Amino acid sequence: MSTVCASCFNILVFVTLQQRDPMLKRDGFEDILEERRNSSDLKYALRCYAPVLYKGVTPCKANMLKNIVLQSDQLHYVINQVSQESGEAPDIIQEEASVILEEMAHRLQISTVRFFAFALSKAFKTLFQHVCVNEEGIQRLQQAIQEHPVVLLPSHRSYMDFLLMSYILYTYDLALPVIAAGMDFMGMKFVGEMLRMSGAFFIRRSFGGDKLYWAVFSEYVKTMLRNGFAPIEFFLEGTRSRTCKSLTPKLGLLNIVIEPFFKGEVFDVNLVPVSISYERILEESLYARELLGVPKPKESTSGLLKARRILSEDYGSIHVYFGQPVSVRSLAQGKVNRSTYNLFPRHIPRKPMEETQSFVNDTAYRIVRLQEDNMVLKPWVLMASLLLQNLEGLELSVLTEQTVWLRGLALSYAAFLDWPDHAPTAKVVSSSLALHRGLACVSGGRVSLVVGEPLGPVTPEEALFNRAVSVLSCASYRNQVLHVFLRPAMLAVAMHTAASSKKNEVYNCFSFLWDMFSNDFILCPGDIVQDFEEACYLLVKTGAVQMPQQDIVMTDIGQPTLSFFNGLLEPFLQGYQVVCRYLCEEASEGLTEKQYIPAVRSFAVKLILAGNLRCYEVLSSDMQKNALAALLRMDAVRKVKVADQVTLIVNKMAVNSIDDILGGKLPTQKALLARL
């Protein structure tokens, strides 16, 4: 792993480009709101809806579906098993299963969908300028639905996502999906039922050891999939990303929808990544507060009504990109030997084999990366990236100039940038600033972040908190562009911290960062060499770096690019360092997992107030959690369960050396040894 030979490099670059090429040819968009603004919403909601289904299958009534599930061999097996273990009669367990299913099952009704179609048309028209959809993607989806069971995998940034998805599919006369939703929605009395009737089915957030629950749930999903009754939709990321970075994918549901293929119950399953990009996220400042430790408001109908306030604001446009359907069969070719399923009855639940698990994990990452690739970026995300590197503010002219520069860089890295055609740059910048006036303001020709209006006298902590909200909100826009720059940026940091320009050493630093940040960013397991080569290729291509012999060196014109990249990752490096420092210096012996986040937060607040730290992003619980996960993975911290509490045992030496490498004080090689 330590040496990467030149020939290997060429091959890998070739492979990378080949893989990425189809994504570069992206489809154009159509605005579906345009028609809504010109014709009757009522007519639209009541129009004839007759979607084509999988291989001419007849639609299945919700009740019939429940019966199929309850009578399945799979469920019967588990019911008998649970009955034997608990001593309870099978009838009673069967009844329990029926109750679980009742609580879970969707009750898709076209009338409810029509209601939403009407209501959402009204809401979308007030909230958004455009809702843009790539129609070629819709056509591909329509084809896929007829040929194979389809699983829709949208990105998850907002509560809006799944209503929006159903709305779009209804608009294009496509089969409405059934959607896996978290149980928390069920708390919203009326709304929960409305969602259920528009195709949502509800699953408990955690049901770890509950065999029966798992059996009912997985059989329910598989039955729908096997028969192709409806496309299945769920969020690979598991929850809404509060940071606008893609989250590490969750594998449970993906395992369930892929298994019927391995067992030969379906010929293929098509996974369709869908990227939903919001120019302005409805929950923007809510997320920032949540990350700072203000608890998320419980989903309630009254809360939703209060949120009506947001109806008066302009949230720009939404872009929804339906990606190329990914055939599980093609992906699994040569990776999973399906015949290993031959020697075991298919209705008996089994833990997936290692081969399968790593395939599903790999697939999940690939899909999330496909989602990232087709996320539409607005000029503002570039501006936000620049503003965050200049927290004290920036001349408008400088910002404009740098935004143009950054646009060129982003485009050369194949970013999916939605930059208005034929508009003067100044206009683009000013309209972006106007839309996001809650985050940035221009005064005296300088652009700076807005800090929440102080109401009366504020404590230094409150001021800090307000500032942090705007930094984190702004960061959620920068985060949207990170996946484009991530690999070259990690290389830039690696070049900066490596002791020499030797390719080996730079690679070692790179792989350290790669490992360190693999909770924060979507880095496919095992892709480390490929990512390194991609980073080299991109930096060389844009002329920032040269690679004579076995060296990697900056070119004369590389300075702006490399320093921008260093600045881009700076908050992460600093944030992780703060966590390390806290664990080494402050953490007490019996630090519990629960105490960890508030403790790091107050440690950071202290540092900032004392003027020793300018990085607000470390206040984000997301970053704190990811840093801890990385340290746990690297064995620098261990979890020990004492009584009911999980305590963190810190290996101070290891944490300290990680801190040093992040700060560029220790060469990677030594650090890696120290870890051992």
Added chain:
Amino acid sequence: GAPLLLNCGRRPPTADSATAADKTNPRGKHCLWLCFRVLSSCLEIFVLCPPLTSDSISTVLAAATITMTLTSTVCFPRQEIMKWNGWGYSDSKFLFNKKGQAEFTGKRYRLSGMVLPSLQDWFENTFGASVNHKSPPALNASAVPPASLNEAFVEDLKATGIPFSHEAEDRVFRAHGHCLHEIFALREGKKFERVPDMVVWPNCHNDVVKIVELACKHNVCLIPYGGGTSVTSALECPPEETRCIVSLDTSQMNRILWIDEKNLVAHVEAGIIGQDLERLLNESGYCTGHEPDSMEFSSLGGWVATRASGMKKNVYGNIEDLVIHIKVVTPRGVIEKSCQGPRMSTGPDIHHFILGSEGTLGVVTEVTMKIRPIPEYQKYGSVVFPNFEAGVACLREVAKQRCAPASIRLMDNEQFQFGHALKPQVSSIFTNFVEGLKKFYITKFKGFDPHQLVVATLLFEGDRERVLQHEKQVYDIAATFGGLAAGEDNGQRGYILTFVIAYLRDLGMDYYVVAESFETSVPWDRVLDLCRNVKERINRECKERGVQFQPLTSCRVTQTYDAGACVYFYFAFNYRGLADPVHTYERVEHAAREEILANGGSLSHHHGVGKLRKEWMKESISSLGVGMLQSVKDYVDPDNIFGNRNLL
């Protein structure tokens, strides 16, 4: 109870004359051939395919006496009555006549001489083919690589008096089985890379012992040849074989040596052909009941060597259930058991080293097998189901209740339609009317979709009362799965299809259509998934490989077992526009086999492995299993005298 000595009728030439011939005309390679023309002064009359009187066969094969007059019997040239580049008898084939209607020539089969008015439409619609686009065989006889003879072996063989030949036609005829690529190559006049260098015709067990001894002495490669109906490339000569290859044709070992009525067994020479065996036994009031679809041409030795399965195995069992004793000549000597006990616990059954050994260990020379009195009564039947799922569920239930008739087969919709295309011209308005009424009843009144419905064909055997009782039981089960009895006629037609389908492939090849069949066995719960996935895979692979027309993929469940079923696939496509149709075909079949294995199907139910499916043996029986087989091979045949390289 005295053992009977029976003979199938053809007498081979005496060995004396063979050697004499060779001596008198040593230079020409036609020496044997010509000499016997001269020597046989009178015409000999054979009954090659006498009247088929048994109930079991005559209903399927038409009763027709074919008396052929030949001027010579030497070389036993099968090619004179059988096609050298296609399936079956030369006189029987499908063709489109001048009016564009299909007909089946000859007199041997029930369909023979009949006009099949709907075949053309079906053919053109299914394959996008046209009767105007012909791809007739290139008629130049294929160029044959010169024989490389082992002179010392030939000398010693002459001394034994066993007849042999190195005639090109004889050699080519035995260089292949009936895989698509083999027949295609013959039709196109393509050269086989390697063919046997000579053919030898042993007359009895002792002849085989002599031949094998000489082969070992002179390091000659032997390839046993029975009926030549292999579809696994098992008869292909390994191109890398540098030794002289001798094809050992067992066709002259075709006698029933004795029948033991007390134990109901018969001792038979292994070269006997299925239909001859059945006919001869019938003369004594018995049958084996072993009726593989190839029984017109395949041999007893071939059945043993490939683990054959017969259509009526539900009553009589498969070949492994039928054999009581096997005699095999191997390079190490003769393998046989010491008694005919019906079952033994004497370690692993050595018969199971022989059954399915595919000619890699030796030559099966004599077999003692079970016989049964000819059943008193036979009745065909059929059931129509609304769809394939219902049909499979019914067969599963029949298997569960262990009440399967002698034969029960479920054809999918494609095959049902295909069967309909083979309906002969209706003779009277009345039958036409009845047919129409039936169709109306099933599709309109019962609501069956003609593009979904499937048909199961049944064959009951036994004493009359029991058959009727049994029939009722099966129809009752079928009714619970929505099945409707559809008459004897439809049932019988299904079985006719079995015998003529191989002829149809030749017709297809005349019009740019290639076709093949393959089979597997699979647990009950995976039958539907396997069928669907394999069909879909074939369709997909064809598309990806540039096949311009929708292929025909069809399957039927042909055998039921307690724990699963045998599934048989037909696959055909129009290859116009393809540069190398055989290669395309082979890649698709390969993919289909991978799909079968991935869906829990076996590598083969009864066709065997040959060289076609060798690559999957490790996966199928584990590398340890392959090692076990290899060690047997190494012990029995250390010099690889039986060098056809099948299986391992």
